[in-house]
Amino acid sequence: MSLLLVCGLRKGSSRALQMFSSAASSCLIPTVPGVRPLHWISAAGGRRTGGKQQRLRGKASLWAAAGAALLAAGLSHLHWAEAAKSVALPEETKELALRCQGFMAPPVSPLDELEQELSRGSMRSRMELLILDTQARVCRALVAADGGATFTVDRWERSEGGGGISCVLQDGNIFEKAGVNISVVHGHLSEQAIKQMNSRGKSLEVKDGKLPFCAMGVSSVIHPKNPHIPTIHFNYRYFEIEEADGSKKWWFGGGTDLTPTYLNENDAVHFHKTLKEACDKHDPRLYPKFKKWCDDYFFIQHRGERRGVGGIFFDDLDSPSKEEVFQFVQSCTQAIVPCYLPIVEKHRNDPFTSEEKLWQQLRRGRYVEFNLVYDRGTKFGLATPGSRIESILMSLPLTARWEYMHTPSRNSKEAEILEVLRHPKDWVH
Structure with a gap:
């Protein structure tokens, strides 16, 4: 395991810790199979502001960085326990550092801040850990399915506050x-972003033209090479704002949807049933409501067709309670991996013709049209100061095609999928 050494520890630490003392104020980052680090910035214990690394402050910060460094180094649980004794790491820090070891990169928030927020039951910190875990779980599943691809991990920072982790795979065996x-x-928030939110009935109160916010989420689009494997998109996010009077408003949003090139009814049934089961654990009314919302949202108005066969979608969800x-x-x-990966495995070796590949490229053109013209997430990202354009436009496929006045033959498989896109079906009853 090759390592990027970036962690400083206090003088007098045990031998296991002294190995990290040659470079101060950073963290150890492992090279993980299936992951190609591109940029590792501001690891467990610090942030970059204006290009300069801030030093960790306080004993808790130092121990948090030390714990993350030891874990990232790939030490066994026995070695971890031995090393931890010498610095008397709090149990909470060790538990959190162990959890962070499985992520694609260290959390965006400094580890000590994350731990403090978790101790207060902060939803912001809990959501950050959830999206980090989701990212890692999906990436591992995709690497295993592809059998040869690697993810480039790009950890970036936003000068206006915060940052993110982009994991992108290109030109794999299965996934383009x-x-x-x-x-x-x-x-x-920018004025444009505030206007977009108010257009959904938010009526936000702004002070001195400013509206403090925090937002976090995980977003993914997966474009396979084989036209018989559908594209999938998912996004889950949490948003919090502070109004002029100091009060806070919050809401969640998200969804998972499937975009096949060719219709396979069994695939659509499996996909929707898996999502329905996830919804039904909480309220049987959720799936039909969010299924319709998905069909209505992913609608390419100028084409008169949906982007795909749907799934679930919801936005501005703030009841019955934050915890629920x-x-x-x-x-x-x-539900993301179980609703999609069985479909990938089912079709990974399906033969396809050049005509079927051409149809896939034309359908991807429709995908691009929706994302650039209608998708609220794309438009919100482009309207947010300091947004990372490469990450926002990650959803676009490597290849797509537009042909003038292309019309599939009647009763063809191409015409079959268009009929479903124009008239959504109930897949679970």
Whole structure:
């Protein structure tokens, strides 16, 4: 395991810790199989502000960074326990550092801050850990399914506040392009973003033209090479704002949807039933409501067709309670791999013709049209100061095609999928 050494520890630490003392104020980052680090910035214990690394302050910060460094070094649980004794790490720090070891990169928030927020039951910190876990779980599943691809892990920072981790795979055996990104950002909303939110009935109170916010989420689009494997998209997010009077408003949003090139009814049934089971754990009324919302949202108005066969979608969800909505979102994230990977395995070796590949490229053109013209997430990201354009446009496929006046033959498989896109079906009854 090759390592990037970036962690400083106090003088007098045990031998296991002294190995990290040659470089101060950073963290150890492992090279993980299936992961190609591109940029590792501001690891467990610090942030970069204006390009300069801030030093960790306080004993808790130092121990948090030390714990993350030891774990990232790949030490066994026995070695970890021995090393931890010498610095007397709090149990909470060790537990959190162990959890962070399984992520694609260190959390965006400094580890000590994350631990403090967790001790207060902060939803912001719980959501950050959920999206980090979701990212890692999906990336591992995709690497295993592809059998040869690697993810480039790009850890970035936003000068206005926060940052993110972009994990992108390109030109694999199965997947032409797959991105699984997280962002944890904060600052002030732009006027354009405020207008977009108010257009959904928010009526937000602004002070001195500014509206403090924090937002975090995980977003993914996966484009396979084989036209018989559908594209999948998912996004789950948490948003919090502070109004002029100091009061806070919060809401969750998200969903998972499937975009096949060719219709396979069994695949659509499996996909929808898996999502329905996740919804039904919390309320049997959720799936039909969010299924319709998905069909209505992913609608390419100028084409008169949906982007795909749907799934679930919801936005501005703030009831019945913050905890109950969080638990629901957690169930949705846990359904991502089981709703999609069996479909990938089923079709990974399906033969296809050049005509079928051409149809896939034309359908991807529709995907691009929706994302650039209608998708609220894309438009919100482009309207947010300091947004990372590469990550926002990660959803676009490597290749797509537009042909003038292309019309499939009647009664063809191409015409079959268009009929479903124009008239959504109930897949679970």
